[in-house]
Each structure stands twice: as structure tokens, then as C-alpha cells.
Amino acid sequence: MTPMNPKLPNDPGSMDRKQFLKLLDAAVTKRSFRFAHQAAESWLKTYPGDLMISLALARIQVYEGSNLDAMTLLDRLIRFDPQFL
Numbered sequence: 001m002t003p004m005n006p007k008l009p010n011d012p013g014s015m016d017r018k019q020f021l022k023l024l025d026a027a028v029t030k031r032s033f034r035f036a037h038q039a040a041e042s043w044l045k046t047y048p049g050d051l052m053i054s055l056a057l058a059r060i061q062v063y064e065g066s067n068l069d070a071m072t073l074l075d076r077l078i079r080f081d082p083q084f085l
Contacts, residue, residue, distance in 0.1 A: 017050070017052075017053075020039075020043060020053070021052060021053070021056065023039065024036050024039060024040060024053075024056045024060070025056075027039065028059070028060060028063060031063075033060055033063050033064045034064075036056075036060045037057065037060050037061070037064065040053055040056055040057040040060060041057065044057065051077060051080070051081060051084050054073060054076075054077055055074075055077060055084075057073060058070040058073040058074050058077070061073065
């Protein structure tokens, strides 16, 4: 039986979480906040419990000037996992 969505480790079209976090950092460094925001939200649709990406999204929201949205997201992170550093 063939997997429905095969991804080989060396597939140039795939990206692991570590690479994705680097991509978000690069986007923020280049002040591409809209891209970073959309990318983080897209990732979270697939992996909604990813705390590091949620934290990165909150950081992006601060850079965008959406401090209230960032505080709301950070509050949810703290309630979800009070020991998350």
C-alpha cells in the first residue's frame, strides 16, 4: 500500500520544524511580518498544539503592532502550559 502523502527526508519540498522556525526568524529579520504571520498561522492549522510556533506568532504580532492579540495568545499559552519557558 502506498502512503497518501509520501514525503522523503531529502524531498526539497518538505520542511521540518527546525527549518520552519529559522524561516520565521529570517522573515522577522527582513521585516516580512505579513509573510511570517501567514506562514505561522498556516503551520498552526496543521499542528495547533505547537507552542514554539505559537510563541513565534505572538512575537510577530508584537512587531506588527497587534499587542492585544499577542497578549491574548501568550495568555492562552500560559494557561495551556504554565511551565512553558
